[in-house]
Amino acid sequence: MTELIDTDDLAMLAAGFEAAMADAPGTGDADASLFELGWGDLLATSPTQAAAMAFTALGTTGSAAALLDDVVVHALGLEVSPDTCIVLPVPNRAEPPARRTGSITVDGLVSGRVDRATTAVLALDDGTFATVDAVAVRSPEVDALDPGRPFRRIRVELDGASCTPVDVSAGWPTGVAAARAALAHQLIAGARTMLDQAREHAIDREQFGRPVASFQAVRHKLAEALVAIEGAAAVADVCTDDTDPLVATLAKSLAGKAARTTATHAQQVLAGIGFTTDHPFHLWLKRTLVLDTLFGSSTSLPGEIGAELLARGHAPRLVEL
Numbered sequence: 222m223t224e225l226i227d228t229d230d231l232a233m234l235a236a237g238f239e240a241a242m243a244d245a246p247g248t249g250d251a252d253a254s255l256f257e258l259g260w261g262d263l264l265a266t267s268p269t270q271a272a273a274m275a276f277t278a279l280g281t282t283g284s285a286a287a288l289l290d291d292v293v294v295h296a297l298g299l300e301v302s303p304d305t306c307i308v309l310p311v312p313n314r315a316e317p318p319a320r321r322t323g324s325i326t327v328d329g330l331v332s333g334r335v336d337r338a339t340t341a342v343l344a345l346d347d348g349t350f351a352t353v354d355a356v357a358v359r360s361p362e363v364d365a366l367d368p369g370r371p372f373r374r375i376r377v378e379l380d381g382a383s384c385t386p387v388d389v390s391a392g393w394p395t396g397v398a399a400a401r402a403a404l405a406h407q408l409i410a411g412a413r414t415m416l417d418q419a420r421e422h423a424i425d426r427e428q429f430g431r432p433v434a435s436f437q438a439v440r441h442k443l444a445e446a447l448v449a450i451e452g453a454a455a456v457a458d459v460c461t462d463d464t465d466p467l468v469a470t471l472a473k474s475l476a477g478k479a480a481r482t483t484a485t486h487a488q489q490v491l492a493g494i495g496f497t498t499d500h501p502f503h504l505w506l507k508r509t510l511v512l513d514t515l516f517g518s519s520t521s522l523p524g525e526i527g528a529e530l531l532a533r534g535h536a537p538r539l540v541e542l
Contacts, residue, residue: 225267225270226263226271234259234263235277237258238260238274241258242279242282251285251286252286252287252303252337255286255288256302260275260288263275268295270461272288272292272399272402273402273403275288276406277409278410279407280409280412280413281411281413283411283414283508284369285333285371287333289400289515290332290334292399292400293307293399293400294342294396296391296399297342297390297391298391299389303337303338304340305341306332306335306338306341306342306358307342308329308331308343308344308358309330309331309332309516310329310515311329311374312330312515313514313517313518313521314516314517314521315397316346317345318344319343319344319351320347321381324378325380325384327375327378327379328376329374329375330374330375331358331375333370333372335358335360336359339355340355341354341355342387344393349386350387350389351385352384352385352387357377357383358377359375360374368507394466395466397469397516398464398469398470401466401469401472401473401516402460402472402473404515405456405457405460405473405476406457406476408453408476408477408480408512409453409454409457411508412446412450412479412484412509413450415506416483418502419491422490422494433490439490442486442489446479446486446487449478449479449482452475453478453479456471456472456475457472457475457476459472460472463537467526467529467537470522470525470526470529471526474519474523477522478519480509481513484506484510487506488506
């Protein structure tokens with residue numbers, strides 16, 4: 222049964238999660254620390270609140286903890302564990318990453334947890350699910366856009382006999398919706414961090430004897446980013462109460478757009494230093510570019526949203542007037 226976590230308790234948990242992520246930014250160590258803090262129990266008790274809190278912490282700290290595996294696995298009705306990972310869809314798509322032919326063809330993404338996990342979950346294109354030894358879907362780390370390397374591509378052919386069918390209580394669309402809602406919170410938190418970095422630079426940096434923040438053009442860039450963030454956050458917050466997949470899709474699309482807009486404007490405000498690795502901005506920029514592609518991007522999702530609205534014949538009311 223889903224329970225609501227008290228606001229004060231949630232704030233205390235968020236502080237603990239952020240501290241654990243900051244102390245152990247690597248995927249494996251952070252995962253272990255978060256499960257010790259009760260991440261698995263929180264997800265079972267209040268999945269939407271837990272995901273919103275944890276993924277906001279991910280976006281704020283820049284941690285590469287592999288919590289997306291847990292969100293999707295839990296949404297399917299399976300038990301979450303630091304020893305379990307799941308193969309995710311390829312970038313910009315949301316379809317199951319495995320298809321059944323003569324064998325089982327897997328083409329998707331795996332998180333860094335795959336290196337330590339014992340079991341991997343597969344979603345197949347025929348609507349069924351299976352588990353396989355995680356070793357079968359491991360791939361070596363490669364140079365990646367995101368220095369944290371939270372995800373890597375996996376392409377492999379598996380013998381059907383090596384996969385064990387597993388029953389789930391919810392279908393793949395439920396897992397997709399949960400993932401999109403969680404990622405929306407991470408993108409929004411990351412966008413807020415990039416905006417803060419740009420704002421601090423604008424206040425501290427002087428041009429022509431005046432703080433950069435005093436120039437109207439700079440203020441407009443920062444204001445436009447803030448409006449985009451707050452608009453996306455308003456929809457993402459609805460996801461903590463509304464499990465409508467359309468709302469989750471809208472939240473993910475708007476969050477990705479807001480994060481990209483913020484990254485663009487923050488880069489312009491930061492100017493030359495924003496292109497260097499001496500400033501932390503590049504870490505959030507690269508993470509944004511990766512996260513936006515997961516389970517559909519801000520450029521691909523509007524088409525999906527439009528098709529769903531046409532099929533329904535009405536739009537969901539996000540705010541009761």
